[in-house]
Amino acid sequence: MAAKVHPNVAVPEPPCISAGIVSQQQDQDQPPVVLTVWRKSLLFNCHGFTVFDAKGNLAFRVDCYDASSSTTSRRPELVLMDVAGNPLLTIRRKRLCLSDNWIIYDGDGEGASTPLLSVRRHLRRGLRASKALAHVTPLSSSLPLPEEAYVVEGSYGRRACAVRDARGDAVAEVRRKESVGDDVFRLVAEPRLGAPLAMAIVIAIDEMFRGGSSLLRRTCSA
Numbered sequence: 001m002a003a004k005v006h007p008n009v010a011v012p013e014p015p016c017i018s019a020g021i022v023s024q025q026q027d028q029d030q031p032p033v034v035l036t037v038w039r040k041s042l043l044f045n046c047h048g049f050t051v052f053d054a055k056g057n058l059a060f061r062v063d064c065y066d067a068s069s070s071t072t073s074r075r076p077e078l079v080l081m082d083v084a085g086n087p088l089l090t091i092r093r094k095r096l097c098l099s100d101n102w103i104i105y106d107g108d109g110e111g112a113s114t115p116l117l118s119v120r121r122h123l124r125r126g127l128r129a130s131k132a133l134a135h136v137t138p139l140s141s142s143l144p145l146p147e148e149a150y151v152v153e154g155s156y157g158r159r160a161c162a163v164r165d166a167r168g169d170a171v172a173e174v175r176r177k178e179s180v181g182d183d184v185f186r187l188v189a190e191p192r193l194g195a196p197l198a199m200a201i202v203i204a205i206d207e208m209f210r211g212g213s214s215l216l217r218r219t220c221s222a
């Protein structure tokens with residue numbers, strides 16, 4: 001299956017997109033980064049994500065070990081790592097919150113780690129239909145992003161959704177990859193958002209939507 005997702009799965013060279021979060025986003029003239037996301041860990045007895053760059057090299061990983069036999073237990077956080085297992089971003093569920101709200105932190109999320117983004121599930125009001133899935137809010141001035149709210153629109157279940165700015169322009173898109181099923185899809189990230197943050201948003205959305213529950217209800221370990 002791994003060879004079908006990307007032929008270079010055995011090549012463990014970390015690409016340049018895995019080094020540094022903010023520095024990657026400062027060259028706005030670069031073309032979008034296209035990633036292939038596989039909802040599977042390459043480690044035995046793990047669940048998570050394996051992410052490849054456009055050349056088929058490993059880019060990111062999320063490895064989650066089963067903490068119990070239950071697939072519905074809520075898990076507090078996930079860690080997006082580079083190929084070597086170094087934490088890039090921590091996606092942590094906000095406690096004591098009425099809505100499904102996730103905070104994305106720099107690094108391992110410990111100590112003085114900076115909160116970068118908030119991803120909050122859209123709450124439907126009344127009977128009016130809405131394309132919105134979630135709302136993304138920058139929390140740090142260190143990000144080269146306008147201090148405005150972003151919205152995730154579309155259908156994550158159909159692998160057809162986008163993160164859009166106030167003008168409606170997409171800064172990241174999830175696209176279906178034909179002939180390989182729902183567990184493999186493309187992620188296109190614009191330079192102003194960056195590939196790591198785009199993937200972190202996808203992880204938060206993944207936790208929010210799978211038949212109304214999380215795709216991965218397990219404890220994540222870096």
